[in-house]
Every structure is written in structure tokens, then in C-alpha cells.
Amino acid sequence: MTPRAQISVPTIGVLPHNHRLPSTNPEVSRAISKLSRQSLISLALRWLDKKNRSFCEPYLYANYDPNNADNDEAPYDPAQSHEELQEIYRELQDRKGNRKEVVERILDGDWRHGISLYQIAMAETQCLLDHPTSLRWSAQRLVKKEGSAVKGKNLDIGNSANHLPRFQAQTFLLNLVREVSPVAKAHYYLTRIKAMPITLLRVYIHDSPYITEKSLQDTQSNQGSSDGSKSLFLVIPDGSPFIYVSIATGLGHAVGLEGRSLRNIVLDAVPKALSKPSSRYELQPTSLAARSLSALLTFRGPGRSNSAAGGWSIFSENSFNWNTLDFAVGPRPSQPTSQYYPVEDADKENAAPSESRARPKRSLKASNATDSPATKRRKQVAEGRFGQSGIEDDGKAIERVEIRIDDPFPSISTIGGLATERTLHDRNSNVAAQGPSTSKRGRKSRNSLLDRPDDEGARDEDPGEWRPDVRLSFQGTHVFAGIRQLVEQGVIDGEKMHGWMTGEAGVSIGVVRHGKIMMKRECLI
Amino acid sequence: MEAPRSSGLDAEIASIGFQISHLRQRRSNLVSVLLSSPHTASILNHASDRPRNASQRLTNALKTVRKQQKRNTENIHRACAGVTAYRVKDPDPHAVDGGRVLGVQIEVFIKGAFTSPYHVLLIRPTAGSDHLRIHKHTIPACIPLSQLAAQYLPQPSQTTMQTSTAQNLPRLIRVLRKELVSYNLRLATVEDLRAEAGLAPTAISKEVSMGEVLNASIDPTPSRNERRRGKISQIEADAAVRELTVKWSSGLIARMKLSKDGTVEKGVARTLDGKREAEIERRLVGRMEGLVQRLREAGT
Numbered sequence: 113m114t115p116r117a118q119i120s121v122p123t124i125g126v127l128p129h130n131h132r133l134p135s136t137n138p139e140v141s142r143a144i145s146k147l148s149r150q151s152l153i154s155l156a157l158r159w160l161d162k163k164n165r166s167f168c169e170p171y172l173y174a175n176y177d178p179n180n181a182d183n184d185e186a187p188y189d190p191a192q193s194h195e196e197l198q199e200i201y202r203e204l205q206d207r208k209g210n211r212k213e214v215v216e217r218i219l220d221g222d223w224r225h226g227i228s229l230y231q232i233a234m235a236e237t238q239c240l241l242d243h244p245t246s247l248r249w250s251a252q253r254l255v256k257k258e259g260s261a262v263k264g265k266n267l268d269i270g271n272s273a274n275h276l277p278r279f280q281a282q283t284f285l286l287n288l289v290r291e292v293s294p295v296a297k298a299h300y301y302l303t304r305i306k307a308m309p310i311t312l313l314r315v316y317i318h319d320s321p322y323i324t325e326k327s328l329q330d331t332q333s334n335q336g337s338s339d340g341s342k343s344l345f346l347v348i349p350d351g352s353p354f355i356y357v358s359i360a361t362g363l364g365h366a367v368g369l370e371g372r373s374l375r376n377i378v379l380d381a382v383p384k385a386l387s388k389p390s391s392r393y394e395l396q397p398t399s400l401a402a403r404s405l406s407a408l409l410t411f412r413g414p415g416r417s418n419s420a421a422g423g424w425s426i427f428s429e430n431s432f433n434w435n436t437l438d439f440a441v442g443p444r445p446s447q448p449t450s451q452y453y454p455v456e457d458a459d460k461e462n463a464a465p466s467e468s469r470a471r472p473k474r475s476l477k478a479s480n481a482t483d484s485p486a487t488k489r490r491k492q493v494a495e496g497r498f499g500q501s502g503i504e505d506d507g508k509a510i511e512r513v514e515i516r517i518d519d520p521f522p523s524i525s526t527i528g529g530l531a532t533e534r535t536l537h538d539r540n541s542n543v544a545a546q547g548p549s550t551s552k553r554g555r556k557s558r559n560s561l562l563d564r565p566d567d568e569g570a571r572d573e574d575p576g577e578w579r580p581d582v583r584l585s586f587q588g589t590h591v592f593a594g595i596r597q598l599v600e601q602g603v604i605d606g607e608k609m610h611g612w613m614t615g616e617a618g619v620s621i622g623v624v625r626h627g628k629i630m631m632k633r634e635c636l637i
Numbered sequence: 638m639e640a641p642r643s644s645g646l647d648a649e650i651a652s653i654g655f656q657i658s659h660l661r662q663r664r665s666n667l668v669s670v671l672l673s674s675p676h677t678a679s680i681l682n683h684a685s686d687r688p689r690n691a692s693q694r695l696t697n698a699l700k701t702v703r704k705q706q707k708r709n710t711e712n713i714h715r716a717c718a719g720v721t722a723y724r725v726k727d728p729d730p731h732a733v734d735g736g737r738v739l740g741v742q743i744e745v746f747i748k749g750a751f752t753s754p755y756h757v758l759l760i761r762p763t764a765g766s767d768h769l770r771i772h773k774h775t776i777p778a779c780i781p782l783s784q785l786a787a788q789y790l791p792q793p794s795q796t797t798m799q800t801s802t803a804q805n806l807p808r809l810i811r812v813l814r815k816e817l818v819s820y821n822l823r824l825a826t827v828e829d830l831r832a833e834a835g836l837a838p839t840a841i842s843k844e845v846s847m848g849e850v851l852n853a854s855i856d857p858t859p860s861r862n863e864r865r866r867g868k869i870s871q872i873e874a875d876a877a878v879r880e881l882t883v884k885w886s887s888g889l890i891a892r893m894k895l896s897k898d899g900t901v902e903k904g905v906a907r908t909l910d911g912k913r914e915a916e917i918e919r920r921l922v923g924r925m926e927g928l929v930q931r932l933r934e935a936g937t
Contacts, residue, residue, distance in 0.1 A: 164850075275781035276877065281851040302851040309876070311851070351876020352778040414876050416755070416775035423728065427740075427756040428775045436715045436744055436751040440665040441672070441704045497728055611729030616773075627731025 122321035126289050127299035129167040131325045132226030135219040139342075140227045143235040144219065146246075149211035151238050153204050156218060159231055160198050167230035170197055170222040188221030197222060229328075233301035233314050236343060240312075241305070245403040247345060249356040251412040252395040254383060276353055277386040277393055281311060284348075284385050291381035296374055297323050308405060309350040309414060316343045317374045344375050346382065347405065352414040355382060359401060399619040400510075407508040411618040422592070422616025426499040486602070493606035494599040497614050502596035509590035510620050515612070517584065518625040520577035591615075672705035716751070719744050720810055725758060734761045738772060741806075743814050745821045755817055757810070768793050768804060779877030780816050785809055819897050823878035826899060826925055833929040834869040869929065881925070883932070891917055891932075899925045 133140050147155065159168035173190045191197045204214060223231070240246060254277050285302055292298055292315075299316040320327050345358035357379060383393040402408055410417045417428040426432045494502075501508070588594050592615035599606040604613070610627045611617075617629040624630070671677055681699050715721050720743050727736035743755045760772040770792060776782045789809035791800045828838055867886030874881050874895075881901070883891045891914075893904030904921035906914040920931045 275784055276779060278880075279875075280880075285852055300852055304849050304851065354778075414778050416777060418778060420756070420758075420773045420775050424758070424773045427758070427773065430753040433742075433754065435753070436712055439669040439673070439705075439708060439712060441669065441701065441708050607728070608730055610731060611727075616729075627729070 120322045120324050124293040125323045127297055127323050129230035130228045131328050132228045134226050143232050146239045149214055151242055152214045153201055155238055156201050160194050167228055171225050229299040248359040248403050249408055250359055250401040251398045251408050252355050253398050254353045254393045255396050257392045257394055287385035288381050291384050292378055295377050311348045313346040315378050344378055349413055354412040356408050399621045401620050402510045404509050410508045421618040422501050422614035423497050423499045425501040429500045431500055490602050491600050494596050497606050498596045502592040504593040513586040513591045514621045515584045516623045517582040518623050520579050672702050673709055678702050715744055741810055745818050747821045747825050785812055823899050827874045830929050831872050893921050901925050
């Protein structure tokens with residue numbers, strides 16, 4: 113009789129946590145190789161922890177098979193017990209050494225029989241926490257689909273209604289599995305992150321009708337490491353209508369069609385898993401993609417800053433204000449002075465623009481040397497326009513901003529300050545004007561999002577004006593900090609600068625019309 | 638000998654630092670009291686009336702007094718009215734309506750202190766009409782602002798430039814304030830409940846590590862003593878504080894639904910092996926403030 117485990121029957125289950133991949137598997141070595149020595153050791157200790165142990169069984173003396181010829185060559189003796197192993201790793205933690213030693217110990221020694229899916233998920237999550245900018249995320253909004261019947265009525269905002277989708281981790285996961293399982297099997301790892309108010313879901317997609325260990329290992333060895341996008345991360349921030357999805361660029365390699373369609377299966381299932389009868393949700397893109405999770409939490413998060421980006425950050429940080437019970441009128445040393453926003457001062461600034469416009473060509477280094485009154489003024493202007501945002505190390509970096517200008521070409525006399533900014537190169541931001549020809553050659557797929565719909569141009573085109581297809585792409589470690597620095601250096605005229613250049617729209621891709629980034633009406637609030 | 642001496646010095650430095658900051662606080666308090674006193678203003682005014690006394694220091698002093706009076710008036714308005722409006726100038730050269738923005742500031746008073754105020758900034762998007770639209774705001778995502786705005790601040794249709802019903806900003810702000818206050822009260826009550834149950838206050842830890850894994854359920858180990866519920870080991874709420882979870886050390890979990898004004902509407906309590914606990918469930922319902930007390934009375 114064949115043992116039961118050998119039978120493969122298509123099911124709708126999930127891949128269990130303790131299915132193992134052989135430790136020679138490229139997937140395994142990729143996950144392990146990205147971690148530092150310290151992280152690896154703490155990870156191994158967590159694997160051995162009582163809570164996780166049943167999904168991460170190490171190779172112990174009890175598993176030792178004296179008749180197996182391979183054993184003689186094994187470089188590590190199996191340990192007697194979990195406690196002994198914990199002791200070994202604690203000892204490793206205390207002394208110095210290289211990380212190779214730990215990697216070998218894990219792969220060839222204590223987990224020589226394979227690394228379980230649970231362990232890989234933990235390793236990849238740890239890697240994400242160690243290098244928070246290693247993935248690019250796009251923010252999506254969960255929007256309630258409203259039938260025409262509901263739309264006309266008064267929205268119920270009484271005592272019991274809740275406008276956000278109800279997220280309960282286990283229920284969500286059950287529903288998600290039910291949606292995904294008929295098409296693809298997957299391993300799910302759902303965890304709370306302590307350092308941020310988010311829940312993280314890692315989905316490892318296994319394109320097979322079976323959930324047995326054997327099918328997992330077979331598919332793995334057949335496909336090899338061709339597809340880096342088999343794991344997908346979803347971040348569900350607490351108490352906000354957004355979901356962040358990791359973008360499928362598996363660390364440099366291109367993602368195949370196969371990988372994309374598998375990802376889409378999971379993504380399509382997410383809003384369905386959160387829906388319930390008579391409240392259905394769908395995911396809508398929000399034109400924001402960034403590497404840093406804290407930037408996403410700022411612009412699409414649960415807090416106060418969602419709709420007060422750029423210069424409006426002074427309202428979310430309340431930095432221009434004081435506590436209601438603070439009666440002291442003396443200077444507050446910790447608070448930066450904001451002199452731009454109160455009405456009287458702002459009028460003054462707008463009335464005298466001639467001074468800073470006079471020096472657009474000054475070199476960046478020379479203006480750093482002294483804090484002349486002009487420099488000071490520019491700093492104040494930058495403070496007024498950017499408020500508490502656009503600070504180089506605030507961790508709210510957006511690394512790529514793409515803009516299409518949809519305004520008619522200005523007449524020659526009004527070009528002024530804007531012309532200079534298109535050819536600038538700066539430490540922080542690299543601003544380049546892209547005509548339609550370069551973008552066709554270059555990143556065609558991405559730019560197509562910015563392509564002007566045919567009817568839109570024809571509709572309100574005035575025959576007298578010329579609307580060239582101008583696209584700007586800003587790239588750098590922190591684009592808006594770069595623009596702020598350019599304002600402080602006097603390269604960009606801080607007073608005539610468009611509002612979207614301060615990042616107040618909170619998008620990374622957009623169309624500018626009448627000097628503003630166009631937005632869908634329902635996304636305005 | 639080295640270590641204790643240096644630690645003693647450190648403690649001394651810390652205590653002196655504390656004293657300094659305390660004294661600074663006291664000085665600034667006394668300064669504002671002195672400046673706010675009506676006598677100060679009248680004496681200074683009296684002195685400046687005589688021309689031979691006019692000096693730079695005197696005008697400075699008068700300026701400070703006026704500043705303090707202005708601050709006092711503003712604080713009193715903010716504290717007593719709860720909602721204040723102000724004007725903002727949008728520095729964007731392309732801003733609509735010449736950059737004129739109306740700001741509304743909503744104060745929330747919780748546990749003997751004002752939290753940092755919430756702001757709603759409104760603009761008039763169409764020239765020549767007085768219809769307002771929310772431009773920017775600092776309201777947390779769990780407050781249904783867009784729904785409230787749709788109801789009380791409807792936007793004029795593109796064709797007729799008329800709104801279906803009249804816009805009612807005072808009403809919107811009143812409802813919004815109620816939402817914000819009740820949200821903050823629920824938030825504070827959860828912290829009170831945690832303190833009452835002897836748990837540490839909720840805080841985002843700086844530790845870069847994974848928290849609890851949510852889908853790694855292991856078969857429950859049968860508890861040694863079936864009768865004991867143990868102590869409350871966890872009290873957690875979702876971000877909008879509309880759902881509350883209480884966990885006991887024995888694995889008993891109670892989840893309940895809160896109304897916006899802080900009443901537990903209904904709840905479910907289950908032991909590890911899935912049995913419902915009717916007695917606990919009965920005691921969940923009621924004001925959320927007395928929840929821990931009620932659960933304690935249920936016995937252990």
C-alpha cells in the first residue's frame with residue numbers, strides 16, 4: 113500500500129507552514145543571503161522558540177539515520193535537543209565571527225533537511241524590516257462600490273455605521289484563501305509589525321493544483337529561480353482605507369507575464385475578501401509609489417497628514433500653533449519660526465519678488481558659504497512653502513515623481529524662472545525634461561500612464577495656444593527635499609514655484625493643469 | 638570607586654537639569670501672569686503718556702504686554718468656544734481664489750489637557766460663488782469626513798452651479814467635532830481600561846522586530862486548570878476604537894463592538910476550545926468605562 117502522503121489530490125487548501133524546501137533551493141539561499149549575521153542568529157533563535165518550533169523543526173539527533181551514507185560527510189553533528197541548539201546560537205550571538213559561518217550552520221547543519229515555508233517567510237520579513245527601502249510599494253485605496261440605489265440616499269453616518277472596511281486578520285485571510293485557492297495555491301504569512309501600525313501579509317504563490325510538499329519541491333526545481341516575484345507583500349495599515357502592495361520588481365530581474373498574472377489573482381481577491389453583502393469594495397490606484405513605508409504612512413496612512421502634505425504639513429504637525437493652555441509669549445526654542453503663513457507676512461513676501469529672481473544662475477557651492485540676508489530670506493521662503501516637509505532625513509522620501517504638464521506653452525515673456533529648473537542636476541534630485549521621443553524609447557510601459565487621452569486634448573484645445581507634450585521626471589533619494597534645497601540655494605524661485613513642486617498633492621505620478629495636479633473628484637478629501 | 642562617583646555625578650547633573658527646567662517654567666509662568674495683570678498695562682500706559690519717559694525699553698514693554706493680551710484673548714476663545722476660524726494665505730501662485738483659505742480649528746479636551754487641534758481648510762473653488770469645498774484637513778482617516786462633507790457641504794453640480802441642498806458649514810463642523818471628541822474619548826478610555834487591568838500603555842515600540850504571527854495557530858495545549866480564567870492579559874482596540882478585544886491568560890478571548898459614544902453594544906467570548914462563555918458575554922454589554930470592573934465581578 114502506498115503511504116497516504118504520496119497521493120496528490122487537487123484541493124483548495126493552503127500550503128501548510130511546515131512544508132520544507134531543500135536547503136539548496138535558490139529561493140532559500142536568496143532569502144538567507146540578504147540577512148546580516150545578527151539578524152540570522154536572532155532569526156534562528158526565534159525559529160527555535162517554543163511558539164514557532166512546530167513549524168521550524170531543526171534536524172536533531174532523533175532524526176539521525178545511522179545507515180545513511182551522507183551522514184559521514186555532514187560537517188555538523190545533529191544536536192540532542194532544542195535547548196542545546198538555543199544554547200549554541202546564543203553563544204554564537206555573543207562572540208564575533210562572520211556571517212558565512214552562521215549561514216553554513218543553518219543550511220548544512222541544523223536545517224539540513226530543508227527550510228520550511230514559514231521560515232522563509234520569516235526570513236524575508238526580517239529582511240524587509242532590516243532594509244525598509246528594499247521594496248517599492250504602491251498605495252491603493254479601498255473604495256466602496258455604490259449601486260445607484262444607494263447613492264441617492266442619505267449616507268448613514270449614525271452611531272453604528274463604520275465607513276472603513278472592517279479588517280479582522282483571520283477572517284480576511286480565510287476569505288482571501290477562498291478566493292485565491294481555485295486558481296493558485298499559496299502560502300500565507302500574516303504578522304503584526306511592532307515598529308509601525310501595520311499588518312503585513314506575505315503571499316508565496318505556488319502555481320500548482322496540489323499542496324503537497326512533493327509538488328512544491330518539484331515545481332521549485334523545474335522553474336528554478338526564473339521568477340523573482342513569486343512572493344508578494346501586502347501591507348494593511350491600521351484604520352485607513354488604503355492597502356500597500358509591493359511592486360513586482362524582484363530585485364533587479366524583470367518579472368515575467370506568468371508572475372504578473374499570478375500576482376493579479378491575489379490582488380483581485382483582496383477587495384473581495386474585505387467585502388460583505390451590500391458593502392462591496394474595489395481597489396483603486398492612488399498615483400503614489402514609494403520605497404519607504406513611513407512615506408506611505410504619511411501620505412496614505414491612518415493619521416493626520418494624509419491630506420496635508422507639502423507646505424500644509426504645518427497643520428498636521430501643528431508647528432505654527434501653540435497649545436491652547438500655553439500662555440507664554442516668549443520665544444519657544446524648540447519650535448522653528450514660521451513667518452510665511454500668517455496673512456500679513458505672506459502679503460509682504462508676495463509683494464517683493466524681485467530680489468530672489470535676480471540670481472537664478474548662481475553656483476550651488478558659492479551660496480553655501482555665507483548666510484547673507486538674501487540666503488536667509490530664501491530659507492524663510494522655503495520654510496513657508498515646504499513647512500515641515502521636504503527635510504532630507506525625515507524618512508518620508510519619494511524617489512521618483514513623474515509629471516506631465518498639460519498647460520498651454522507660456523508666451524516668451526512669462527517663462528522666467530521655470531526654464532532653469534529643467535536642466536538642473538543636484539546631489540539630491542536629478543531633474544530632466546523628457547520630450548515624447550525619449551520617453552517612447554525609454555520606460556515606455558510606465559510613461560503610458562501619463563499619455564494624454566485623445567479626447568481630452570481635443571476637447572478644450574484653443575487653436576491659438578500650443579500645448580507641447582512636456583514630461584518631467586524627478587529622481588533622487590528624496591525628490592522634494594531636493595527641490596527644497598534648490599529653493600534655498602536660489603535656483604528655483606520659491607515664490608513663483610507651483611504648488612505641486614512642494615509635494616502637496618502627495619502623488620508620485622500626475623498631470624498638471626492650470627498649475628495644479630489634477631485629481632479625481634472622489635479622491636479630493 | 639570610579640563608577641559610583643560618576644553615576645552620583647550623573648544623578649546630580651540630571652537633578653540640576655530638572656530644577657533648571659522647572660525654574661524656567663516657573664519664570665515663564667510668572668512673566669505671563671505679570672504681563673496679563675491689568676495693573677501692568679495701566680502703569681506702563683501711564684508712564685508712556687509722559688513724553689520725557691518715552692524710551693525704547695518702554696515701547697518694547699508695551700509691545701510685549703499687547704502681545705500677551707492678544708494671546709490671552711485668543712487662548713480664551715480657543716478654550717471656551719472649542720472651534721475657532723482663521724484666515725490662511727496659500728503661497729501657491731496658482732491657488733484658486735487668490736490663495737484665500739478659511740481655516741477651522743477644532744479643539745479636543747481630554748484628561749485635563751487640550752490635544753493638538755485638528756484643522757479643516759476650506760476654499761471657494763469657483764469664482765463668484767460662495768460655495769466652499771474642503772481643500773486640506775488633518776482629520777484622521779477613521780473619521781468619515783468625506784461622507785459628512787457630502788451631506789453637509791454638497792458641491793454644486795457642473796451644469797447648474799447649484800447645490801442640491803444648501804451648504805451648512807457650522808453643522809458640518811459641529812458633527813465633525815462630536816466625532817473627534819468621541820473618538821478621542823474612546824481612545825482615552827481604552828488606555829484607562831488598560832491601566833485598570835494592570836497592563837502597560839499602548840505604544841509603538843522602536844524595536845525592529847516582528848510581532849505576533851496571526852495565522853500560526855497551534856493546537857491549544859489543554860490548560861492545567863479548566864476553571865480558571867486567569868488574568869486579563871491584553872486589551873486592544875482597532876484604530877477607530879470601534880472594536881475591542883480582551884484576552885485572558887487562559888486563552889479566553891472576548892471581542893466586542895463599540896458604538897461611537899462608547900457603549901459596548903454586543904460581544905462574543907470564547908475559550909480556546911471554542912466554547913462560548915455566556916456569563917462573560919452578558920457582562921460585556923454596557924458602558925465601556927466599567928468594563929474591567931464588570932469582568933472582574935464575573936469571578937475568575
